[in-house]
Structures are given as structure tokens and as C-alpha cells.
Amino acid sequence: MSDILKALIEIVGERGVSNTPEELWFYSRDPGVLTPHLPDYVVAPKTTEDVQKIVQLANREKIPIVPMGNGMSLAGLVIPLKGGIVLDMKRMDKILEVNQMARYAVVEGGTSQGVLKAYLQDHYPQLRHSIPDAPPTTTIAANMALHGQGRLTQQYGFNTDMVTGLEVVLPTGEICRIGSPSLGPYWFSKGPTLPDLSGLFLGWLGTTGVITKIGLRLYPNKKIRDVELFVTDRVDLIPDMLYRLTHLEILEDVNVWFQPKPLMFQDNFHITLYFTGDAEEEIAFKRKMIWDTLQPYMDSKDGGFMSVQYMKPMLMEMPQRGIADFADVPKGGGFEYSGPITIIEHYPQYAAKVVELAAKYDVLYASSARLISGGHCMMFSISFAFNRNDPAMMERVKHALDEATAFALEMGGIPWKPNFMEQKMTMAKMDKNALKLLQMIKKNLDPQGIMNPGNWEVN
Amino acid sequence: MYTLKFKENVCAACPSADCLLKCQYMSFAGHDEAHGEMMKIVRGEESRVLQDCATCYACEEYCKRGNHPFYLISERREEKGMFTAPRPITNQWINMTRMQGKYMVGQVKDKALSCCLIPDLGILGTGEIFRDVTPAAAFGAEFMCPAVHTHFARMSVVKERLPLVIENFQKLGAKEVICLHDECYGTFTAIASAYGIDVPFKPVYYMDFLLERMKELKDRIKPLGIKAAYQRPCSNRLIPDKYPLVKEILDLIGVELPDREYQGENCLCCGEILRSVSGYKLADDVQERNLNDMVQTGAEYCVFNCPACQSSLSEKVAKKNLKPVHIIDLCKMAIGEKEREVR
Ligand SMILES: Cc1cc2nc3c(=O)[nH]c(=O)nc-3n(C[C@H](O)[C@H](O)[C@H](O)COP(=O)(O)OP(=O)(O)OC[C@H]3O[C@@H](n4cnc5c(N)ncnc54)[C@H](O)[C@@H]3O)c2cc1C
Ligand code: SF4
Ligand code: SF4
Numbered sequence: 133m134s135d136i137l138k139a140l141i142e143i144v145g146e147r148g149v150s151n152t153p154e155e156l157w158f159y160s161r162d163p164g165v166l167t168p169h170l171p172d173y174v175v176a177p178k179t180t181e182d183v184q185k186i187v188q189l190a191n192r193e194k195i196p197i198v199p200m201g202n203g204m205s206l207a208g209l210v211i212p213l214k215g216g217i218v219l220d221m222k223r224m225d226k227i228l229e230v231n232q233m234a235r236y237a238v239v240e241g242g243t244s245q246g247v248l249k250a251y252l253q254d255h256y257p258q259l260r261h262s263i264p265d266a267p268p269t270t271t272i273a274a275n276m277a278l279h280g281q282g283r284l285t286q287q288y289g290f291n292t293d294m295v296t297g298l299e300v301v302l303p304t305g306e307i308c309r310i311g312s313p314s315l316g317p318y319w320f321s322k323g324p325t326l327p328d329l330s331g332l333f334l335g336w337l338g339t340t341g342v343i344t345k346i347g348l349r350l351y352p353n354k355k356i357r358d359v360e361l362f363v364t365d366r367v368d369l370i371p372d373m374l375y376r377l378t379h380l381e382i383l384e385d386v387n388v389w390f391q392p393k394p395l396m397f398q399d400n401f402h403i404t405l406y407f408t409g410d411a412e413e414e415i416a417f418k419r420k421m422i423w424d425t426l427q428p429y430m431d432s433k434d435g436g437f438m439s440v441q442y443m444k445p446m447l448m449e450m451p452q453r454g455i456a457d458f459a460d461v462p463k464g465g466g467f468e469y470s471g472p473i474t475i476i477e478h479y480p481q482y483a484a485k486v487v488e489l490a491a492k493y494d495v496l497y498a499s500s501a502r503l504i505s506g507g508h509c510m511m512f513s514i515s516f517a518f519n520r521n522d523p524a525m526m527e528r529v530k531h532a533l534d535e536a537t538a539f540a541l542e543m544g545g546i547p548w549k550p551n552f553m554e555q556k557m558t559m560a561k562m563d564k565n566a567l568k569l570l571q572m573i574k575k576n577l578d579p580q581g582i583m584n585p586g587n588w589e590v591n
Numbered sequence: 592m593y594t595l596k597f598k599e600n601v602c603a604a605c606p607s608a609d610c611l612l613k614c615q616y617m618s619f620a621g622h623d624e625a626h627g628e629m630m631k632i633v634r635g636e637e638s639r640v641l642q643d644c645a646t647c648y649a650c651e652e653y654c655k656r657g658n659h660p661f662y663l664i665s666e667r668r669e670e671k672g673m674f675t676a677p678r679p680i681t682n683q684w685i686n687m688t689r690m691q692g693k694y695m696v697g698q699v700k701d702k703a704l705s706c707c708l709i710p711d712l713g714i715l716g717t718g719e720i721f722r723d724v725t726p727a728a729a730f731g732a733e734f735m736c737p738a739v740h741t742h743f744a745r746m747s748v749v750k751e752r753l754p755l756v757i758e759n760f761q762k763l764g765a766k767e768v769i770c771l772h773d774e775c776y777g778t779f780t781a782i783a784s785a786y787g788i789d790v791p792f793k794p795v796y797y798m799d800f801l802l803e804r805m806k807e808l809k810d811r812i813k814p815l816g817i818k819a820a821y822q823r824p825c826s827n828r829l830i831p832d833k834y835p836l837v838k839e840i841l842d843l844i845g846v847e848l849p850d851r852e853y854q855g856e857n858c859l860c861c862g863e864i865l866r867s868v869s870g871y872k873l874a875d876d877v878q879e880r881n882l883n884d885m886v887q888t889g890a891e892y893c894v895f896n897c898p899a900c901q902s903s904l905s906e907k908v909a910k911k912n913l914k915p916v917h918i919i920d921l922c923k924m925a926i927g928e929k930e931r932e933v934r
Contacts, residue, residue: 365679396687400679412910423871429677436677436867441902 136193140175140217143185148176148223159200159210159218164468165518165526165533166208166551169215171198176220180299180307180344183219183241187342187582188305190217196585199338201242201274204266206468207551209278209337213586219342221271227251228345229319235259235351236296238319241273241344245451248272252350260284260353262291265451273343278549279335281502281511283406283450284351286378286385289505291348292334295322299345300333303578307344319347332573337549338584340577354408356415357384359447360422362403364435367480370401373435374476376425377405378507382418384408388510390483391498393461401483402438404447458498464519466526470533471513471548472540473504482512485539490516492535493528511548512540552586559590593750593786597663599633601656610650610660613856616873617643629660632667641668645869646675646742647860648828651781659785661741668744676867681743688739690755694731696763702795703765704728705775708735711898712771715919718928719811720804724769733759736770736778738826742864753778753788761791769795773897777829798836798896801922805843811926814845817892819921820885820913821848822904823858824897831856837896840918844925849888853881861900878904882911894918 140149150156151173161168172195177183190197196216203210212218221242229238230252239248245261246268252259262282264275275282280291288294297311297319308314310329311322322330333340364370370388377383385406391397405422409415429435440447446454458467474482483499490497493516501512514536516529537547537554541561547554559567571590581589611617611625617640619625631638641664650660668674674681688708697704704724706712708731717725737752757779760768770776779794805812821837834855841848853859859881866874885893885908893913895901905915916924923929 363677363679363683365682394687395689395691396683398686400683420871427870430870433674433677434679436680437871438680438683439863439866439903 136189136195137173139189140173140186143189144175144177144182148178148182150174159203159220160212162203162206162208162211163466164206164208164551165466165530166211169211169213171212171218172215173217174220175217176223178223180224180301183224183301183342183344184305184307186217186219187301187303190582191304191580194580194582196582197342198584199241199274199277199342201271201277202244202267202269204270205274205278205549207549207554209549209551209584209587213552216582216585221273221342224344230256230259230350231319232256232259234318234320236319236347236349237261238297238345238347239272241299241342241346242271243273244269244271245275249450252353256350258353259350261348261350262288262294263450264291267456268451272348273346274338276334276346276348277336277338277343280549281504283385286383286503286506288349288351292330293505294349295330295334296320296347296349297322297345298330298333298343298347300341300343302341303580303583308341311347313347322347332577337587339574339588340583355410356412357406357408357448358415358419359407359440359444360405360419361438361440361443361447362405362426362435363400363438364403364429365400366434367401367483369429369434370403370479370483371477373403373426373429374479374503374507374510377403377422378503380421380425381506382407382421386503387500388479388503389498389500391458393496458515458517460517462496462517462519462525464521466518466520466529467498467515468518468529468533469513469515470536470540470554471511472537472543472545473509473548474512474540474543474545476503476507476510478543478545479510479512481543482514482540485536486514489514489532489535493532495525495529495532512545552589555588559588592747593754593788595659595662595666595746595785596787597633598656598658601658602629602633605629605656607655609653609655610658611640613653614644614650615857615859616645616647616869632660632663635667635670640664641671641673644675645860645865645873646744647865648741648825649856652828652831652856662746662782662785665741665744665746669746673744675742675744676864680867681745684739684743685745685748688732688735688737688752690732690752692733694729694733696729696731696734697726699727699729699763699765701765702727702767702769703760703763705734705760705768705770705772706730707770707772707775708732709772709898711901711917715898715917716771718923719808719926720801720919720922724800727765729760729763736772736775738774738778738782738829741782742868749778749782750786753783753786757783757788757790757792765792767793767795769797769800771797772826773824773830773833774826776833777826781829796830796833796836798833798840798918801919802836802840802843805840805922805925808926809843812844813925813927815921815925815931816845818847818849818888818890819892819894819916820851820888820890821854821894822861822881822896822900823854824895824900825860825864827896837894837918840922841894844922846892846894846921849890851884851888853884861897861903863899863903878907882907882913885913886911892916892921894921
């Protein structure tokens with residue numbers, strides 16, 4: 133047995149470490165199209181102190197560490213590009229605190245979305261958090277490590293805007309509290325009014341430290357949640373429609389989507405509008421506001437509301453499982469998406485690009501955009517489905533996604549959860565001094581370059 | 592392509608112009624104005640009717656002279672490139688009802704049970720009442736009557752698809768097709784005849800079938816002893832002679848149908864199509880008047896004939912403390928096949 137394995141067993145016990153080939157095989161890949169790479173060890177810590185010791189060991193021995201939640205980013209972000217340790221955080225899954233009056237929760241660095249959702253439903257039914265449409269086993273900290281978006285993003289911004297404090301193990305092993313928890317027992321602010329250090333960890337894809345605790349805002353869980361579905365075949369009108377809709381300031385979540393299959397969706401763009409209320413009258417009023425706002429498009433026959441009776445159960449799901457069904461249309465269960473963040477005005481150009489790329493690479497597309505913080509920007513997903521048993525198709529999807537990222541950058545957008553190739557493309561376009569700053573921060577925080585290496589790597 | 596058989600001379604000499612005078616969604620000063628508008632439509636001229644018709648199908652019933660005012664309105668709208676509902680909704684209906692070879696057919700001998708493209712019908716057409724015909728069910732776009740496209744003024748789709756649907760039933764070797772939806776029966780009888788489309792099998796209206804079966808199962812019927820309000824669907828306007836069957840069936844199973852304002856010729860649309868064509872204000876108003884009228888009768892149940900009406904109104908009806916139920920389910924309740932509380 134190697135010394136490193138022995139040392140890891142000492143930290144987390146035998147059940148917490150593995151280097152068996154079958155387990156390494158699983159931890160070498162994610163469900164996306166990127167090439168797998170084997171780690172040397174998989175380690176599952178239970179406490180912050182475990183994480184600290186593992187990081188200290190890795191730092192000493194210069195072993196790469198890849199923090200991992202559920203491995204569902206689809207962008208290969210937990211593929212250990214340079215081997216080393218995959219740090220599986222899933223055993224750190226406790227809900228540490230819910231402060232009902234201040235509306236925040238504190239959870240461990242491996243707590244899943246589903247666990248927090250169920251806990252709130254059982255114990256604090258009047259509160260909720262911003263759930264992404266990712267599978268419920270995906271983790272909250274990981275979602276923050278990639279600037280995720282959820283069901284409350286249209287109202288309150290990126291999920292990372294909802295963070296209220298962090299505990300992080302730095303790449304050099306120090307345990308560090310960020311925001312109000314650095315001064316006292318309360319987790320109500322990640323930064324303000326201090327200099328906001330949370331920005332050193334949120335969105336860094338695990339390259340600057342391991343998040344071991346995270347505070348996040350909770351929001352009122354209204355008694356009634358309802359949905360309307362507006363369709364149009366005039367893509368050019370969508371930015372204006374969204375502008376008018378966001379002016380209402382009553383929408384919980386807005387998704388704009390289109391896909392060629394099944395036939396009922398062909399040639400149309402769909403705007404799903406979620407709204408909530410505590411009384412039927414409130415819902416009826418909000419519905420009227422929505423209808424009135426879009427009435428001019430109905431009068432011009434350019435758009436209309438679809439009856440949602442049959443689709444309602446699917447639309448109301450949180451997370452929405454239907455998104456993953458798309459993966460099985462070409463059989464073989466694969467899909468990956470690029471999700472640039474862009475201004476809403478560019479929706480028509482992005483929509484045209486998806487169709488162009490799908491035709492060029494002969495793959496099946498779907499696209500869903502989510503509005504962010506009242507329409508300041510949106511996440512525009514460019515999704516392609518593939519058959520895992522068809523390497524040529526996977527290669528085509530890879531090229532299509534690369535081209536989508538190049539397009540997004542050309543359009544002044546920002547790639548979301550970029551894979552290592554897309555990070556390189558992004559850095560090549562970034563303002564040189566901003567890039568220097570990024571490099572300086574990373575070098576100082578992680579002098580040995582052990583944290584998720586291959587990602588946000590300047591050289 | 593088939594053409595609408597419309598007797599223009601009958602219209603020209605029509606003393607009533609009831610088609611438009613009775614319309615619930617437009618008002619006319621009197622015979623002369625209504626008749627004048629109809630004649631404009633006949634001549635292919637502009638008419639405010641082409642803009643404002645809510646596509647409720649009712650004038651097909653109001654005209655007692657064998658003419659087809661609503662089909663003509665739809666034809667003219669399409670000729671002029673007009674859309675009733677928004678264009679994307681119209682096209683969505685055309686796309687989602689396209690034949691794709693994804694149909695289901697059981698063992699058809701002489702009879703087929705048409706479930707259209709409505710999954711709920713497959714469930715309704717089961718149990719003792721349908722014992723002999725359930726195995727002969729046919730479901731899918733290949734067997735869907737295209738009447739819905741008349742709402743969207745796309746008669747070309749009706750004319751293109753109806754012969755294919757007829758051919759598909761013919762290929763099954765069916766001599767009789769039992770239609771579980773008024774729209775299907777109305778299409779195979781009223782629309783087909785209006786366009787001179789030959790139907791080489793006998794369309795059977797499900798309420799005729801239901802009445803016969805309930806008479807056969809008379810011994811098993813335990814009268815329900817309830818009061819109900821009936822929601823008449825738009826497509827029943829195409830086959831008004833079949834309207835009395837509802838009362839006959841409900842009488843047989845001990846369901847009282849108290850009189851109400853919006854019944855018979857004066858019935859109101861479920862509101863779903865109105866929402867698409869005219870917007871929510873009219874749809875909400877119609878639904879509210881309709882449901883309040885139901886409540887005033889003291890009915891406990893709201894009886895549906897059409898699954899689309901049921902789907903659009905069930906929740907709203909339940910909020911008014913009425914139990915929504917399909918007439919077939921009421922019959923199943925009467926013979927003890929179903930629990931009383933049906934949603
Ligand atoms: C069907 C489907 C729908 C999706 N919908 C959404 C959506 O609506 N919104 C959305 O935001 N995403 C969505 N995603 C993308 C993704 O699944 C989510 O972002 C999810 O939150 C990722 O969580 P994970 O636990 O799987 O992350 P992982 O893939 O395990 O990790 C993601 C990144 O976080 C880092 N990381 C993990 N844990 C830590 C930690 N404790 N400390 C520091 N770094 C860490 C990893 O190194 C990696 O770089 C979707 C994915 C799928 C498959
Ligand atoms: S359609 Fe019928 S009711 Fe109307 S004017 Fe013509 S004949 Fe008379
Ligand atoms: S279909 Fe209805 S709304 Fe249209 S003209 Fe006939 S009766 Fe009036």
C-alpha cells in the first residue's frame with residue numbers, strides 16, 4: 133500500500149478512500165462528451181477537518197485535488213484532468229441551521245438540492261430556496277462553484293447572489309470563514325459591508341479552495357404557484373416580449389424554449405411564465421396582468437397562450453425532469469449544453485445559431501433560456517442530444533459546442549460552466565489585465581497549483 | 592379538392608337570418624343587417640363577422656335551411672389569409688395532429704371504437720358498457736377527425752385530412768365506427784356531407800350506443816338520484832338532432848337535469864377556444880356566467896360530454912363545489928362500476 137493511501141485512510145478511514153479500478157473508472161468521467169481521465173484516489177471526507185488534512189497532504193505531496201459534488205455539470209469539470217484525488221463531498225450533507233426570521237440556511241459542502249428542499253418542506257414549509265433544474269442529487273456548493281441558476285433566479289439573480297456566507301478550506305489548508313460568519317455566529321451576509329471575499333471562491337470551479345459550509349438565502353414559499361405558456365413564431369419579437377414581461381415585476385421564473393420535436397413544438401418559441409400568490413385573487417390578478425401585457429401580440433396574431441392543462445404537471449415539477457428526457461430522443465441517453473450568459477436582445481441571433489449548428493453537425497437540438505434578475509441578462513442553453521454508443525456523434529456534438537462558445541464570445545457573451553477548452557477560449561479573449569489579476573489571485577491562493585488543475589489555468 | 596356545398600340562393604331568400612341574429616358573440620340591429628352581413632360573406636366580400644366570429648359553431652345549428660354558415664365563414668377567412676387564433680397556435684394544432692404512424696389499433700372486425708387523438712376517450716370506452724367494442728379501439732392522428740381546424744379557419748386541412756382518416760378506418764375493415772367524441776361523429780356526418788365526402792362506413796354516435804347499452808343493462812342500474820347541469824360542447828351544434836339523447840340517458844339513470852338559462856340552443860362554450868380566439872376577457876366572462884348558471888340550478892354535478900370541455904372546466908367547476916363528471920362515468924356509476932365521487 134502506498135504511503136499516500138495509508139495517510140488518506142488515516143484521515144477518513146478505509147471506507148472513505150478507494151483506488152480500486154472499478155471505482156476510479158466511475159470517477160474518471162461525467163455524463164458529457166469530454167474524454168475521461170483516471171484519478172489516483174477517490175476520497176470522501178466527513179468533516180471540515182478531514183478536508184483540511186486531505187488538502188494539507190495534497191499540498192505537501194503536490195497531488196491534484198478535484199472537489200466533486202454530484203458530477204453533473206456535464207462540462208467535465210470534475211474529470212481529474214491531471215489525475216490525483218477526487219474529493220467526493222457527498223458525505224458532508226448536513227443541514228446545519230435554518231434561521232427562519234432572517235430567512236437563511238447553512239448547509240455543508242456536499243448537501244444536495246433535494247435534501248434541502250425536502251427538509252424545508254417538512255420543517256419550514258413557508259420557506260424555499262432557488263432550485264436548479266439539475267437532478268436533486270446535485271449539490272448546493274457545487275452549484276455555487278459554477279454560478280448556477282435556479283427557479284428564483286429571474287427574481288433574485290444568480291444562485292451565487294443568494295449566498296450569505298462561506299466556510300472554505302484554502303488550497304494551503306487554512307480554514308477560512310467569509311462574510312458575517314467571519315465576525316459572529318450569524319450567516320446573513322457573504323460580503324457587504326466588508327470587502328466581498330466570497331468572489332474568490334464563487335464561480336471558480338473549485339480551483340481556489342473547497343467550500344465546506346455555505347449559507348444561502350431562503351425566500352417565501354407562496355401557497356399557490358401557477359404557470360402560463362405563451363407561444364410565438366416571431367423570434368424577433370421575443371426580446372420585446374420579455375422586456376414587457378419583466379417590467380411587471382411579478383414573475384417568479386421565465387424560461388424561453390424551442391425544440392423541433394415532438395411536432396407540437398415545431399417552429400414555435402415557448403415562454404413559460406411562473407407566478408405565485410397566497411390567494412386565488414392574487415393569482416387571478418397576476419394572470420390578468422400577464423395576459424394584458426401580451427395582448428398586443430395576440431391582437432397581431434403573432435403570439436398566443438397555449439392551454440397548459442395537459443402539460444401542467446410536467447411544467448410545475450421542481451426540478452423539471454422533462455429536460456433530461458430530451459437526452460433519449462436519439463437513444464443512448466446523452467446530452468450536453470453550452471449555456472452562455474448574454475443580454476436578452478441577442479436572443480434571435482443565438483436561436484438562429486442553435487439551428488445552424490444542429491444542421492451543420494447533424495445533431496438534434498433543444499434550447500431553453502432562463503431570465504436572470506429581472507431581465508438584465510439570460511442564460512441561453514444550446515443543448516445537443518447524442519447517443520453514447522456513437523463516438524462519431526459525440527465528436528460532432530463536441531465541435532458544435534465549441535463553435536457555440538466561440539459564437540457566444542464573439543457576441544460579447546460569457547460562457548457558463550465552461551469546460552477547460554472553453555475556459556482557454558475565454559481567457560484568450562479576456563482583457564489582459566483582468567487575466568493577470570485572475571492569475572495573480574490563483575497563484576497566491578494555490579501556489580502549488582493543486583486545485584482542480586487544468587481549469588482556469590493561464591499557462 | 593372538395594368544395595363546400597352552399598346554397599347561395601337559399602341564403603339570398605332567407606326570411607330569418609337566424610344564423611347571425613341568434614349569435615351570442617355579435618349583435619345585429621335586425622334581420623336586414625344580419626342578412627346583409629351573411630350575403631357579404633356569401634359574395635366573398637369583407638364583413639365584420641369575419642373579424643369577430645368567436646368560432647362557437649352555433650350558427651350551424653341556428654340555420655334551419657340546410658346551409659352551413661360557419662363552414663362558409665371559415666372558408667372565407669382562409670381565402671383571405673386570416674387567422675382566428677394567433678398564427679403559432681393555429682400552426683401548433685396543425686403540427687401536433689399530423690399523422691406520423693404513431694397510432695394504436697386493437698382487433699377491429701365489423702366495428703371500430705374511435706378514440707380520436709384524445710387519450711381520455713380510451714379510458715372512458717371501457718368496462719361493461721363497452722365490453723364488446725373496447726378491444727376494437729383505434730387511437731391516433733390517423734383516426735382523428737380534423738374538425739378542430741374549423742375553429743382556426745383552416746378548412747384546407749379538414750378537406751385534406753378527412754378523406755385520409757376515412758380511408759384509414761376503411762382499411763381496418765370497419766363497417767361501423769362508434770365515435771366517442773361529438774366532433775368525430777359530427778365530422779363523419781355533417782362536415783363530410785357538406786363537402787360531398789363519401790363515408791363508406793356507418794358512423795355511430797356514442798350516445799346512441801350508450802342509450803342502447805344502458806337499456807340492456809337496465810337491471811343493474813341503481814338510479815343515482817342526483818341533480819346535474821350539462822355542459823353542451825360546441826361540436827354538438829353540428830349534430831343538433833342528437834342533443835335530446837342526453838336527457839334520455841340521464842333519465843334512465845336517475846339524474847335530474849334542472850332547466851337553466853344556458854342550455855339547448857342557448858348553451859355556452861366551455862371557453863377554451865374563446866381564450867385563444869378572443870382573449871381571456873370574453874373567455875372568463877363566458878365561463879363565469881355559465882358556471883354561475885349551473886350553480887343556481889342547485890346541481891351537485893356538472894356533466895360533460897366532451898373531454899376537452901371537461902379538461903378546461905373541471906378545476907373551475909370544482910371550485911364552485913360542483914363535481915365534474917363525464918356522462919359515460921355517470922353511467923358507470925349507475926351500474927356500480929365507479930365510485931360516486933368522480934373528478
Ligand atoms: C438535466 C440537467 C439540468 C440542469 N439544470 C441546471 C439548472 O437549471 N441550473 C444550473 O445551475 N445547473 C443546471 N444543470 C447543471 C448542473 O447539474 C448543476 O449546475 C449542478 O448544480 C451541478 O452540481 P454537481 O453537484 O453535480 O456539481 P459537480 O459537477 O460535482 O461540480 C461542479 C463544479 O463545482 C466544483 N465543486 C463541487 N463541490 C465543490 C465544493 N464543495 N467546493 C468547491 N468546489 C466544488 C467542482 O470541482 C466542479 O468544478 C443541469 C444539469 C442537468 C444534467
Ligand atoms: S345561413 Fe341559413 S340562416 Fe343564415 S342566412 Fe343563410 S339560410 Fe338563412
Ligand atoms: S360560429 Fe358562433 S360566433 Fe361565429 S358567427 Fe356562428 S354563431 Fe356567431
